[in-house]
Amino acid sequence: MAALIHKMREKQPLLPAEQQELADWLNSNESNTQLLETLQNRENLTAELEALMQYDEDNAVAAIFSALGEPLPAVAPKATIKMGSFLAAASLLVLIGLASWFYLLKTGSTKNGGPSIVYKTISTAPGEQHRVLLADGSEVWLSAASSIRYPASFKGDTREVAITGEAYFSVTKDKTKPFLVTANNAQVQVVGTKFDVMAYSDEDATRVTLLEGSVRVGRRQRAEGREEETVVLKPGEQVSVSRSSGLSQPIPVQTDEVTAWREGQFRFNETDIPSIMRQIARWYKVKIEYNGAVDDIHFSGQISRKEHINELLDILSDTRKVHFEMTNDSTIVVIPGHK
Template identity: 45%
Template sequence: MQQQKFLQLIDKYLNGEASAEEEQLLLNFFESFQSDSEWDESALGIKKQLEDKMLNRLQQAVQKSKSQSHPKMGRLFTLRNIAAAIALLAVIGVGGYYYILKPAKQLLASKNKSAVKHDVNPGNNKAILTLENGEQVILDSARIGTLAKKGKISINKTKDGQLVYTATHEDNATANDPIVYNTISTPKGGQYQVILPDGTRVWLNAASSLKFPTAFTGNQRRVELLGEAYFEVTKNALKPFTVKVNDMQVKVLGTHFNIMAYSDEIAMKTTLLEGSVQLNRGGAGNLLKPGQQGVVKGNNIQVMDVDVDAAIAWKNGFFEFKRASLQDIMKQLSRWYDTEVVYEGKIPDDEFVGKIERNVKLSQVLRILELNHVHFKIENKKITVTP
């Protein structure tokens, strides 16, 4: 099969126009794709270049589906196992989802359910608010309405799981006013949204915390973050907004951005959706434009163009992976499902691309991963990963 003919065939398949014979031809080709010894470079070109073209076709199909109803389970595939990629592209059927190819559906149905002894529900809205006097309020069980009121500050919990700070006469606050700090913390398996006194909205991902003043006095607005959060900062040219993350500072006037800075990640990532932000670390500084991500690793700040939808997929209720390793995926699952992850044996170094909803049980996510030749066992909130 020539390279151009193959790419045309995969396009037909993704558009639902391939015949049964063409689907079988495609699967036969994918099987040969896995073996370097059977690769005909004179006809098909350099294997890595074709793989990149295939990935581009598949990513376009995923992007196209964003404007449609989303399947409950999602679709996920590895770059090395392209046969699984095609099997796992999901389309909407009446009343739910289905896999395009019967072999994948049969494989999913035949999984040994005994591997799941204790399934795990997805995370939800839960957090702890720590007041300036050390008092803690468990937000998921706290009553709806006013939680605390002190001076000019009123703290309220809404019925849709938001924590709202309301400050009266904040414009009259001065730098001489005492600064009172609160901290909102989400556990593993939790998320929460807080509206700060200036109207800035912050979405906290699992295992994260935000320390902030109950009123922004003086000529600056400054908060501290651990973990991951998405910010929609209220514009105020007289009071720049600064997020301190370890030894990095993100400075803005008014903008939308995401910061991912978990302690178990090798890099801190700031992704800009709207406006502009200035990243500062030590003597280094970089200005981000919309659609860019600043990656801080060691003493370096690297700026690159990225898919911003993937960076904030968690906020919108999805896991979205772009060439993610299995270990990267398991870190996200561990935080969201509040589980421990252990590895046994040699784990494949495949890279995964795909999108899965975050509101399904853990076993459903793992079954999708298992179609890519990885195996899991869930017991007492511990995931054991094996080849």
């Protein structure tokens, strides 16, 4: 099977018998489809290789290939593979990634016999978005300048992930295994639902917005001796968790404004200029400086994130409430009033 997947990665045509073998393998187990997606993704495959490097004994490597039913490569993988030469070693990486996946799922053990949890981290750069499929079928969309850390497979009584930045979740329902999201000092507990978590470090609070279902939001850490405080959200509500004032009461919000980034849009509704500029900085990878007070200036409107940054700044300038100057080092200076 590793050889067939390698042929697919190299865009080599499969024979009819090979196509049938691949189809039978995919249909035999739902997790095989996810495995194929993982192995076709460079970032995921790199993460699998990094996980495999934990097993640095020769007999462990041999056991991995034995579990797969593949012959041990003549050249030792650890001695020859370097992360910087990923493409040159693609065929061997497929074998290693496939073998390590099955070995970890079948044995669930580490070198000392304890349970093994392999974590992956996926990050987005400014101006990027990324969809992540979790082992339970839940989907996560990462906004720009964000990251998620999650296990390759969910073990135990909960499904736990951690994010920075902003992410939209569509969680597969499982009443026996709650889904937990940690973001800064907030923790969100759900069973199956759709919600958005915004937890950028330059924001004054972590905000959780519910679109469907129900979620319980609390502080990640509480003061010793104090009863834990939580809030249950209804669809269309948002709650904030700040380090200074703690957990807020739910408020109604326009969810389409909160999740507009998923549709490739900037959408503002009486949004203050500093908040707008933070979004611009994350998407266009620019620095922001202020030459005067602009906190009381607000703007409503919508524009595609595909537009050039100058187009967006021109629209804001047309309000004649604020204008901008761009320096040579990609710094935008925000100045109140018109030119």
